Amino acid sequence: MAAQIPLASQSFLKCGQCSLGKLCLPLGLERQDMHRLEEIIESSAPYRENEKVYEAEQGFNRIYAVKSGMFKTLVADPQGNEHIVGFHLPGELFGLDAIYPQKYVSTAISLGTSTVCAINYRDLEDLATKLPSLQRQLMSLMSKEVHTSQSLNVDQTAEQKLAAFMLTLSSRYKQRGYSPTRFNLSMPRRDIANHLNMAAETVSRLFKRFQTEGVLAVQRNDLHITDIDKLQRLAGCAASC
């Protein structure tokens, strides 16, 4: 274990000091403008494993940026089936789908111990009218979100979907300065399966297949991509190419 900044102090870092500045909302802001953004951001105390940030149907007031850890957002249909719409890594926003209906449509839950920055949306809107580059970045992140959701809709085999999912995780970790070939699966198999619309057994069988084919090595949550080119070929390149 390398030395780490304790969570408590980490969660009070301002945008200027936060290592996520190059990915997150402040991207493209001048130092001075960043300070104005900092003023409307509330840092959260750490969320514990499985703790809810907000719940579907609640009135909308804030959007969230992941500071550390990981969150999942899920929707439930009237039959009570839950579907995981996304996993959110540090520097990514969630809660954006609540802007249109003005209430949360999903429930956001922490995976492991995680922290967020909460931003009052009214304040953010006001600030965005004053800071064109903030408005631009906000629109850009929303657009990215649209694109991500759309690319999950294409018809693929279970193998392609899982390979593509591993690749998106890989590239997102890479962007954040972590190893793109070795990382932790913070979510259980069941959650991966649910997100990709397949059975947990299928995920298990595919991991085994990938392993025997020399594409990756998995032990519990420790994932190691051993042949990223082959993984890309397996994904049919629907993901990150």
Place this chain on the structure above:
Amino acid sequence: MAAQIPLASQSFLKCGQCSLGKLCLPLGLERQDMHRLEEIIESSAPYRENEKVYEAEQGFNRIYAVKSGMFKTLVADPQGNEHIVGFHLPGELFGLDAIYPQKYVSTAISLGTSTVCAINYRDLEDLATKLPSLQRQLMSLMSKEVHTSQSLNVDQTAEQKLAAFMLTLSSRYKQRGYSPTRFNLSMPRRDIANHLNMAAETVSRLFKRFQTEGVLAVQRNDLHITDIDKLQRLAGCAASC
């Protein structure tokens, strides 16, 4: 056939006169602000059936609002398989997914004869910083887009997916002042099937089943929903409830 405004003159209507004002970008704008929006909008000549508005990989400069008719947007994977990501009705925007990558990621094609309003995105950004209500509406429409794409991802049977799709069309037509129970399917079965990730044969068989169950009546492109409650039950309410 009822008397209709000829396409040519229809396409030069300003937002103030356009019947779509209550759905489209100008929603929430003051009369005066609407005029400023009108100044940056270019009305298009009608697109013919299957004509392209833009193509994937082209540099991004404009977003589009449907004025009349219908458009589809589709993405192609490297194997050349095309996937229809959405159908766009009057008052709906498309091209928003190009903002983040700054190039079009999908190809937009007219179904039948259709017209659009084209809006230079740089100009729109500039104007949005000056008109907070325009910025708000833009964000709201983007958020809606995120939500729409997400709801297509949930795991459903072919029957549920098709029922849900019919219901979304129904409610979108209703919003536009058309009958929610009788409308024209402007797209071929193949396109519906592709969009919902199923075979065209399955769409055909399901339409037949729905028909024998008294839920709807289809003749070629003329669709009549005869029991919308039952259709809603068949959809598992994943769509519009």
Place this chain on the structure above:
DNA sequence: GGCTGAGATTGATGTACATCAAGGCACTCA
């Protein structure tokens, strides 16, 4: 250090839907 229980794996069976193949129906153009 042995118990417990949640998650993961592995195998056997079932099924929704795709695919393949053959018509049928409406529209066009000679």
Place this chain on the structure above:
DNA sequence: TGAGTGCCTTGATGTACATCAATCTCAGCC
């Protein structure tokens, strides 16, 4: 008017994956 064409329909067969049902694994805990 009749051949040609594209879309839709209908039926027969195949298959990827879900589901069901046993184990297996290992982290947490007394």
